[in-house]
Amino acid sequence: MMTDNELLRYSRHILLPDIDIAGQQALHDSRVLIVGLGGLGSPVAMYLVAAGVGHLTLVDFDEVDVSNLQRQVVHNENSVGKNKAQSAKDALLKLNPLVHIDTIEEKVPADQWQSMIEQADIVVDCTDNFATRFALNAASYQQKKPLVSAAAIRFEGQLSVFDHRDVSSPCYQCLYSPDGSEDLRCAEAGVVAPIVGVMGSLQALEVIKLIIQSGESLVGRLVLFDAKRHQWREMRLPKDPHCPVCSAS
Numbered sequence: 001m002m003t004d005n006e007l008l009r010y011s012r013h014i015l016l017p018d019i020d021i022a023g024q025q026a027l028h029d030s031r032v033l034i035v036g037l038g039g040l041g042s043p044v045a046m047y048l049v050a051a052g053v054g055h056l057t058l059v060d061f062d063e064v065d066v067s068n069l070q071r072q073v074v075h076n077e078n079s080v081g082k083n084k085a086q087s088a089k090d091a092l093l094k095l096n097p098l099v100h101i102d103t104i105e106e107k108v109p110a111d112q113w114q115s116m117i118e119q120a121d122i123v124v125d126c127t128d129n130f131a132t133r134f135a136l137n138a139a140s141y142q143q144k145k146p147l148v149s150a151a152a153i154r155f156e157g158q159l160s161v162f163d164h165r166d167v168s169s170p171c172y173q174c175l176y177s178p179d180g181s182e183d184l185r186c187a188e189a190g191v192v193a194p195i196v197g198v199m200g201s202l203q204a205l206e207v208i209k210l211i212i213q214s215g216e217s218l219v220g221r222l223v224l225f226d227a228k229r230h231q232w233r234e235m236r237l238p239k240d241p242h243c244p245v246c247s248a249s
């Protein structure tokens with residue numbers, strides 16, 4: 001049961017027939033794991049907390065650096081030197097004290113993602129490296145949990161949803177060969193500040209749609225955004241029959 005305070009706080013959601021009280025309650029009862037509290041993780045966490053997602057687990061072992069503040073908007077000047085998950089939690093509880101937030105502030109070994117994902121309803125990939133993305137994908141596939149994944153670099157972004165509850169869904173690994181992919185990081189290539197805001201906000205939106213079970217998800221589709229020319233492209237993303245993670249064998 002929601003309190004009067006919650007009914008008022010979330011009233012613009014509750015007005016929407018697609019959400020209503022039942023959808024808001026579903027948001028309240030959901031557990032979302034956010035991996036990476038940088039450029040993408042900032043808007044993801046801020047919107048999910050503002051929207052009333054009841055339980056968030058924030059994972060980041062990194063510390064806030066002054067060069068992060070250009071785009072990682074959940075952090076501020078006083079966060080420099082603090083752990084990113086802790087810094088984000090401090091800011092998020094000021095935005096909405098009614099939600100529950102856990103932090104994991106150490107590096108997570110690849111074999112420990114499964115137990116962490118087991119306790120979540122949805123996993124949001126906001127990381128910046130292929131090793132973690134592949135590990136998260138494999139573990140969320142094993143646990144049959146949806147993975148909402150995005151990336152942004154320079155003036156470009158991409159977004160997809162891998163719903164591992166659905167056997168026909170491709171997985172993140174279907175997109176890439178495990179050894180042919182090289183990390184391209186913002187530290188080397190640069191990134192325009194709002195592109196992570198755009199892509200992270202869309203991740204939060206897809207998470208909410210999955211929770212309220214409304215609309216059409218991005219499963220089997222990859223969306224690409226070229227901000228310089230303001231062009232959106234959508235590609236069909238087939239399941240790779242030889243994928244080492246999700247193929248039938």
Ligand SMILES: [Zn+2]
Pocket residue numbers: 170171172173174239240243244245246247
């Ligand atoms: Zn696959």
